[in-house]
Amino acid sequence: MNKRIAPEAARKGATRRDLVIGATVVGGALAVGACSPLDLLGIGAKSDVGAFGPFIKIAPDGAVTVISKHIEFGQGNHAGLAAIVAEELDADWAKVTVEQAPANVKLYANKTAGIQLTGGSTAIANSWNQLRQAGAAARAMFVQAAATKWGVPAGEITVKDGVVGHATGKSAGFGELIADAAKVEPPKEPKLKDPKTFTLIGTDRVRRKDSRAKSTGQATFTQDVHKPNMLTAMVAHAPKFGATVSSFDATEAKKVQGVVDVIQIPTGVAVLAENTYAAKKGREALKVQWDEAKAERLSTDKLATTYAEWAAGKGTLPEKTAWQGFDSKGDFAKAPQGEVFETTYDFPYLAHASMEPMNCVAEVGAGKAKLTFGSQAPTLDQLNTAKIVGMLPGAVEIETLFAGGSFGRRANFQSDYVTECVHIAKKVGKGRPVKLVWTREDDMQAGYFRPLTHHNIRVVIGQDGFPVAWKHRIVTQSLMKGSPMPAKGLDETTVEGAKGSPYLKATPIVDAQALLPDNGVPVLWWRSVGATHTAFAMEHTIDQLARKAGKDPVEYRLALYEKAGATRHIGALKLAAEKAGWTTPAPAGWSRGVAVHESFGSVVAQIAEVQLVDGQPKVGRVVTAVDCGVAIAPDQIASQMEGGICYGLSAALFGKVTLKDGVVEQTNFDTYRVLRNSEAPRVETYIVPSANPPSGIGEPGTPVIGPAVANALLAITGQPSLSQPLVKAV
Amino acid sequence: MAMTLDVNGKPMTVNAAPDTPLLWVLRDELGLTGSKFGCGVGQCGACTVLADGQPIRSCSMPIEGLGGMKITTIESLGGTHPLQEAWVKHDVPQCGYCQSGQLMSAAALLAANPKPTDADIDAAMDGNICRCGTYQRIRAAIKDAAGLAAAPKA
Numbered sequence: 011m012n013k014r015i016a017p018e019a020a021r022k023g024a025t026r027r028d029l030v031i032g033a034t035v036v037g038g039a040l041a042v043g044a045c046s047p048l049d050l051l052g053i054g055a056k057s058d059v060g061a062f063g064p065f066i067k068i069a070p071d072g073a074v075t076v077i078s079k080h081i082e083f084g085q086g087n088h089a090g091l092a093a094i095v096a097e098e099l100d101a102d103w104a105k106v107t108v109e110q111a112p113a114n115v116k117l118y119a120n121k122t123a124g125i126q127l128t129g130g131s132t133a134i135a136n137s138w139n140q141l142r143q144a145g146a147a148a149r150a151m152f153v154q155a156a157a158t159k160w161g162v163p164a165g166e167i168t169v170k171d172g173v174v175g176h177a178t179g180k181s182a183g184f185g186e187l188i189a190d191a192a193k194v195e196p197p198k199e200p201k202l203k204d205p206k207t208f209t210l211i212g213t214d215r216v217r218r219k220d221s222r223a224k225s226t227g228q229a230t231f232t233q234d235v236h237k238p239n240m241l242t243a244m245v246a247h248a249p250k251f252g253a254t255v256s257s258f259d260a261t262e263a264k265k266v267q268g269v270v271d272v273i274q275i276p277t278g279v280a281v282l283a284e285n286t287y288a289a290k291k292g293r294e295a296l297k298v299q300w301d302e303a304k305a306e307r308l309s310t311d312k313l314a315t316t317y318a319e320w321a322a323g324k325g326t327l328p329e330k331t332a333w334q335g336f337d338s339k340g341d342f343a344k345a346p347q348g349e350v351f352e353t354t355y356d357f358p359y360l361a362h363a364s365m366e367p368m369n370c371v372a373e374v375g376a377g378k379a380k381l382t383f384g385s386q387a388p389t390l391d392q393l394n395t396a397k398i399v400g401m402l403p404g405a406v407e408i409e410t411l412f413a414g415g416s417f418g419r420r421a422n423f424q425s426d427y428v429t430e431c432v433h434i435a436k437k438v439g440k441g442r443p444v445k446l447v448w449t450r451e452d453d454m455q456a457g458y459f460r461p462l463t464h465h466n467i468r469v470v471i472g473q474d475g476f477p478v479a480w481k482h483r484i485v486t487q488s489l490m491k492g493s494p495m496p497a498k499g500l501d502e503t504t505v506e507g508a509k510g511s512p513y514l515k516a517t518p519i520v521d522a523q524a525l526l527p528d529n530g531v532p533v534l535w536w537r538s539v540g541a542t543h544t545a546f547a548m549e550h551t552i553d554q555l556a557r558k559a560g561k562d563p564v565e566y567r568l569a570l571y572e573k574a575g576a577t578r579h580i581g582a583l584k585l586a587a588e589k590a591g592w593t594t595p596a597p598a599g600w601s602r603g604v605a606v607h608e609s610f611g612s613v614v615a616q617i618a619e620v621q622l623v624d625g626q627p628k629v630g631r632v633v634t635a636v637d638c639g640v641a642i643a644p645d646q647i648a649s650q651m652e653g654g655i656c657y658g659l660s661a662a663l664f665g666k667v668t669l670k671d672g673v674v675e676q677t678n679f680d681t682y683r684v685l686r687n688s689e690a691p692r693v694e695t696y697i698v699p700s701a702n703p704p705s706g707i708g709e710p711g712t713p714v715i716g717p718a719v720a721n722a723l724l725a726i727t728g729q730p731s732l733s734q735p736l737v738k739a740v
Numbered sequence: 741m742a743m744t745l746d747v748n749g750k751p752m753t754v755n756a757a758p759d760t761p762l763l764w765v766l767r768d769e770l771g772l773t774g775s776k777f778g779c780g781v782g783q784c785g786a787c788t789v790l791a792d793g794q795p796i797r798s799c800s801m802p803i804e805g806l807g808g809m810k811i812t813t814i815e816s817l818g819g820t821h822p823l824q825e826a827w828v829k830h831d832v833p834q835c836g837y838c839q840s841g842q843l844m845s846a847a848a849l850l851a852a853n854p855k856p857t858d859a860d861i862d863a864a865m866d867g868n869i870c871r872c873g874t875y876q877r878i879r880a881a882i883k884d885a886a887g888l889a890a891a892p893k894a
Contacts, residue, residue, distance in 0.1 A: 084834030084872045217831055224836030225827035227774020227814035231837060234773035242768075267757065286777075287756070287764040365778050365786060365837040365871050414776070414837025415871050450779040645831060649877070653834055656873025679783035679869060688862035690875035 051115045051125070051389060054405030061192035062151070064117040065144040066095060067109070072172055072185030074101045076141075079111045079118035079126060080133040081386055083364075083413035083420070084653065085708040086218055086646035087133040091141060093216040093642055094134075097208055098145030098200075101184070102172035108219050113388035113408035125389035129421050129535075131610035131706025134642060138704050146200035148191075155190035156182060205640065205701065216643040220412070229412050232369045232383040237443040240371070241270060243434050244289040244447055246279045246298050250305035250672035251457055251530045255279060255298060262295035272296065275433040277426075282438065286447055306530025307672035313462055313529070314356055317485040320525055321354070321466035333483075333523040334500040336509040340519035345479030351469045351558060353551060356733040357543045359667035360460035360536055361682055366414025367453035370431035374399055375441025379406045381428065384413025386420035394425035398432050417657065418535040422458055423492040426532075454682060455674040459667055460536035461487040461504075465547040470519075475559025476570065479519035482508060486543070487533045488526040500524060503535065507544030507609060507713070512574035513552055531669065537657055541609040541713035546662075546734070549605040549717030554730055563604050563721065564592055578613045578637045579606055581698045586615035586635035589696050600630060603722025605714045610706025612638040613698075616655070616714045618691070620722035626737055629659060629691040629719055637698035639705045647707050648695035654711025655693050660685035662716030663737045691715075745806060747772070748816040758804035762796075763787045765803055766813060774814035774840045778869070785868030788841035789813045795848040797867075814840035823847055826881035834872035842868045846882050855886055 060067055067075040076092040088108040096106050111118045111126075118126045121136040149169055156174045157164040168175045175181040184191075210216060223229040248254065258279045260272035268288025273280050279298050283289035319325040371382040372395075379399045385391050388408045396403040413420060431446035438444055448456070463486035470479040488501040502509060505524045514520050536542055556566035564587050571579040583606050587593070596602045600619040607614060614637075619630045634651045641647055664683035668675045676682040720731040745752050745762075747770060754769050766772040766789070775798055778786030782797035789798045790812040817824055823846050826832075833839045842865070849856055849864035856864065861879055870878070 084836070086834065218833070220836065221828045221831050221833050222819070222824075224833035224839050225824045225843065226817070226819045227772075227840045229836050230773075231776070233777060234767075236768075236771070236773075285764065285768040287760050287768070363871060365784070365835060365869070366776070367778075412836065415835040417871070447777075450781070450784075649831065649834065649874075652876055653873035656875060657871065660871075660873075678781055679779050680781065684869055684871065685873070685875075686869060687865040687875045687878065690873065690879075692876060 051403055054402035055114045055116060059117065062148040063144050063196065064111070065141060066099070066148050068148070068184050068188055070185050070188060072105070072183040074099065074106045074172070074184070075109050076106060077109050077111045079120070079137070080128040081110065081384060081410050081413060082220065083384060083386070083416045085133065086643060086649055087128070088220065089216055089218045089646050090134045090643040091137055092219060093210055094138065094141040095145040097210045098142045098203060099149045100169035100171065103210055103215060105172060106219070110410045113385065113392055113406065113410070115389045115404070119389070125387070127387035127389060127421055129386065129418070131709045134704045135611065135706060142202050143200055146202050147196040150197045150200050151191040151194040152184060152187055154194045155187045159187070159190055211642050212640070212644065214645055217645060231366055231412050231414050232371060233366055233414070233447070235371045235382055235411070235445060237371070240443040240445055241282045241284070241438060242286050242289045242445050242447055243280045243282050243431070244293045244449070245275070245277060245430060245452070246281070246293055246296050247452060247456070248278060248300050248305070250302055250307065251532065253300045253302045253305040256301040257299045259297040262297070263292040266292040266295055273434065273437050275430065275437070277430050277433070280434045282434070282444070289447065290449070305672055308529055308531070309670050310359065310462060310668045314464065317462070317464035318354060318356070318466070321464050321483040321485050327525070328527050331525055331527045333525050335523045336500060336502070336505050337511075337514045337522050338520050340479070342479055342481050342519055342521035345470045345519050346472070348473070348478060349471045351471060351555060353467050353554065353730065354732060355465040355543070355547050355550070357463040357546070358665065358734060359462045359531070359669070360542070360661055360665045361454050361667050361676065362417040362419035362458070362536055363454060363682060363684060364413070364415030364417055364419055367448040367450055368419070368427040368456070369445065369447050370428050371443055371445045372431045372435035373441045373443045374432060374435040375439060377401070378441055379432070380409070381406065381432070382409045383411060383428070384416070384420060385410045386413070386416055387425070390421065390423065391425045391428050394429050395432050398429060399436055417537040418539070419458060422534050423494065426456065426458065450679070451677045454676055454678065457532035457674070458534040459531065460542055461489070461533040463543045465543065467547065467551055469551070469555065471555065471558065475555070475561060477513070477517040477555065480514060480517045480522070482520070482522040484508065484524040486524070486526060487528065487531075489533060489535055489539070491528065501526060503540050505544065506540035507607060508548060510608070511548050512571050512576035512579055513548055515574035515576070516570040537654070538609055538709040538712040541607060541709075542661070545605070545607040545609070545713035546717045546720065549607060549714070550720050550724075550730060553603070553717070553721040553724055557724065567604070567606060578698070579608065582606060582613045582615040582635045582637045585696050585698055586617050586633050589635065589694065590617035590633035592617060601722045601725045603718045603720065603725060605717035605721060607710070607714045609710045609713060612636060612705045612707060612710040614710045614714045616718045618715060618718040618722055620719055620726070622726060627663065627719055627723055628689070632691040632693045632715065632718070633696070634693060634711060634714070635696045635698060636707070636710065637700055638707050638710070639700050639702040641697045641700070642704055644697060647697060650707045651695040651711040652693040654709065655715045656685050656690055658712035658715040659691065659719065662719060662734055664735050666735050666739070743803060743807065745803060745811055746809065747811045748813060749810070754803065756803060759802045761799050762789070762801045762803050762806060762811070763798040766798060772813050772815050776837055776840060778838065783869070784838070785845060786838050786841040788844040788868065790844060790848055793848060793851060795845050814844055817843065817847065821847065822885040823850065823881065826885040830877045830881045830884065832874050832877040832881050834874055838868060838870045842870065842878055846878070849882070850886055855888060856882070
């Protein structure tokens with residue numbers, strides 16, 4: 011979820027080539043030549059594709075293994091990807107397993123992003139046609155093999171649950187036919203099933219394949235890797251972004267039993283030890299002097315105030331920044347006279363705080379670089395590793411493991427924690443395995459936050475209560491810093507959700523602009539990216555406008571969606587409203603709030619029941635309706651709605667990273683509060699029936715709950731929520 | 741320093757400094773990697789194991805105080821514990837990293853209180869963070885394992 015390289019560009023597929031070429035340049039080891047960029051990226055890669063292609067392996071016993079080009083770190087994509095293959099192949103679902111693909115951009119590029127990565131809620135969407143064809147081609151090979159063997163027309167062959175059969179009573183499992191089938195030329199354009207005949211896709215039979223391993227402690231995460239002769243490393247990091255090592259004294263650190271070596275690397279000083287605790291104690295004993303001459307020293311209080319001033323047209327803009335427009339039309343200065351509604355919203359920096367802190371295992375030796383970890387963007391990790399070790403990117407081996415969450419954190423243009431591990435492993439050399447372990451404190455203070463963001467909105471309201479002119483200013487940081495893609499205009503990841511909003515479509519005059527000043531705090535996509543703030547700004551504003559107009563918030567939205575032609579919004583909202591009983595009173599003591607938002611091609615409507623307990627919001631039932639195209643794994647769609655809502659609610663209620671004089675003030679879960687079990691809502695998920703191709707599901711549930719809760723609070727107190735988190739720290 | 745710990749019913753001799761947290765002994769010395777490192781300060785519960793049946797945060801528990809206690813980890817549940825069956829039935833895990841700790845907290849709860857109320861579940865499970873947000877399925881699976889609710893899943 012949350013995890014992508016160039017989300018807006020990716021969705022359109024327009025700049026894929028730019029991206030890949032850019033990424034190649036970043037690789038540094040290569041110059042763009044006569045062959046295609048993908049060929050260049052893939053140079054040095056091993057290719058051992060079996061008879062049934064890069065996505066399917068079939069064993070002599072008939073067992074089917076689906077190879078996933080996407081990492082599984084919670085989204086449930088492995089279930090959906092395997093189901094797509096199994097459906098077209100007519101495999102026995104109970105005997106299908108999933109294996110993680112190695113890094114190989116030629117075989118396993120994300121068709122939306124152009125490189126191998128999991129992100130932008132694209133795993134299912136970009137694989138849909140590819141895996142249907144892979145499954146259908148393999149099925150056709152078995153059908154042809156059986157037809158030839160039995161001397162019957164291929165059209166009379168049936169396949170069901172991994173068994174190939176004929177009306178004469180002949181039948182054989184995949185395993186029995188495998189040698190013959192492997193010799194059949196795969197059809198280039200295999201016939202796909204009519205979706206009406208699906209027997210697996212869309213049913214509750216599509217379940218996770220990893221639940222047992224993850225319920226028994228047997229699933230292997232990076233943290234669990236133990237290789238012979240492996241060293242464990244912890245790194246003393248600078249207290250401020252941009253500070254560097256001035257000097258260090260390792261005398262005491264080296265006295266710690268189990269500490270093997272202490273070495274300087276670009277990001278700090280690494281303590282290498284025989285085990286994790288020795289590395290930790292060694293790091294505690296280490297003395298490092300930091301050079302803070304170039305360090306970032308900002309304080310978030312001041313930054314938020316400055317952003318608000320700029321958005322209000324005050325103060326001097328920093329050099330090299332300028333307002334950039336989107337979705338604008340008409341002349342706001344000539345807007346009709348009418349009542350004016352003005353509001354501002356403040357959003358803090360947020361940490362991803364996945365359960366497994368960042369970590370990596372690297373082995374670097376003569377002509378070899380191997381990484382073993384939860385790689386979200388293998389192509390970027392290959393390129394960044396190749397630069398350090400002086401190899402061809404394709405020759406950098408990556409074995410991708412399960413990762414304990416990411417929410418966007420594990421894919422970034424710098425491969426930050428990966429390259430830290432590679433630098434250490436290179437110094438250690440001889441191919442000796444090094445496991446870099448970050449503590450929670452390392453993880454939380456390393457940055458790559460959702461950026462601190464400010465919105466300033468001014469709406470002129472018409473006689474009918476609907477907006478006639480909308481002025482919108484957003485101040486935030488660009489997420490594309492360090493991107494191999496050359497900047498071309500506005501970084502749309504910062505405004506998506508405001509940009510493209512049906513409310514702006516329905517408003518005759520729009521003046522929408524964003525300002526993207528830079529600073530030294532690294533920022534990154536965070537589950538649902540731009541929508542983490544735009545959904546709140548749009549949905550909370552609309553609710554206030556509806557109440558000002560004396561109209562029901564659901565009816566008010568539906569009227570605007572009609573004007574904008576947003577039919578999927580209408581479908582999702584009507585379904586949620588019906589299931590939540592919107593037109594009937596909420597249970598005694600509870601109030602309802604509604605919000606709707608489209609992201610990653612999916613539209614999500616949520617209705618939250620909220621009450622105040624000791625002055626703080628408590629969320630009970632949440633009804634969510636989602637239009638995500640064809641529903642492949644309904645139970646995993648529900649699971650992602652439940653999880654996405656918890657993730658978004660955690661941030662809306664509690665999430666806030668602050669900096670004081672450049673130092674991140676939150677270090678662990680005692681200072682960065684997150685949602686706990688007793689605070690989790692009861693989520694009911696309803697899926698809008700659709701024949702459209704599948705769209706995203708990992709992220710779209712996340713940004714909707716915050717405004718739904720704020721809108722319920724508005725109903726309770728009459729007061730808007732102008733800054734997050736909603737629960738103020740004591 | 742050599743010390744003997746009773747882990748999953750077996751005496752285990754470990755060579756570690758007395759202040760070493762149990763978690764690192766389990767993971768690095770004994771190869772029992774089911775218990776996870778999440779926060780190191782007893783805030784997230786990913787490292788939860790049982791000591792004489794009581795849930796403890798092994799990341800913050802030096803081994804020197806654990807001599808003579810019966811340590812139980814996720815590996816001891818055997819894979820067919822009613823809670824594990826319920827976890828699979830409800831497809832509770834997402835990323836899965838916190839689930840060993842969740843299961844051990846739930847196992848301690850049901851061992852002490854076979855028919856927990858929602859408030860009992862709140863009290864027992866609030867020390868275990870899940871960033872994927874599997875909380876409602878955890879609750880459903882605990883109730884299912886306790887025979888409290890008919891919560892059928894395919």
